[in-house]
Amino acid sequence: MSLIAEVKKSNQTEKRIYYIFLLAFGIILNVLESFIPKPFPWFRIGLSKIALLLVVYSFNWKKILLFPFLRVTISFIITGLILTPIYLWSLIGSLISAIVMKIFITFFRNFFSMYGISIAGAMVNNFTQWFFIINIFNFHYGFILPYLLIQALVGGLITAYFALAIDKGYKRNIRKKLTKENKELK
């Protein structure tokens, strides 16, 4: 059974475990990605979107809206960039992309596969950050938009591929393990 179906079927405690597992997964991916040298600060894949995709597919609105806050805040504390402008626009982009992806899933589920939803989320994320940077911080980065859109396309395809691979390849059953451990404790 795939990961998303597994999460949807599980009860409250197991859902919490899955949520925290995905949160830690996203943070680790983000921190590992920050080790990779990049030619420009915005030129990256956005690997932590894998965790966001899986969360958006399998949880309810409240947990989806909470996820970007926790993920961005903790990973920025670890990388030491918290309370910089980068933190602000990363948070806003992540939040809006999560909302858009959830809307796409609820209304156009039959029309888009995971690839389309991932690309849409990445595009909205990049566009929001670009808009934010230009209009509020007043930087001269207007020319960057086409490159950002192409980066969203490539990054979205890669993240969707990995998310699908994780979703398919997930075979461990947490419920069995929990009951086993409980029996052992008793």
Place this chain on the structure above:
Amino acid sequence: MQRLKLGDIILLIFILIAAGIFFVLKIENKNNLTKQDKKIVIKYLDNELITEFSKNKKEIKVKGKRGYSIIEIGSNWVRMKESACPSKFCVKRGKIFKSGESIICLPNQVLITIKEEKNIKKRVDSICH
């Protein structure tokens, strides 16, 4: 690997077209600082003179405490060409470009600064990542 659905392909084509369009259009900031927004303020003795940048080079002759000093103005720069002061620090300062930069000549009591108009938002000098 899951197959791409119809919506995905439409989205892909849409993004490529949008990227192409934006690549051709080249969006600029609305409140981009143009040359006309910057002004040169020259103070000498107790007088003040406000001028703008000009595409053709122009020279302004100003009388200071010790004698005349000649200021040269280009398309986006200003410099002190000649000065009557002994040390010539103001001439060695060279050209200035950005708003907030200034050339000061103490012996001759001449001051040149580049200023932006107040209704424009302040711009960040530089960022590091």
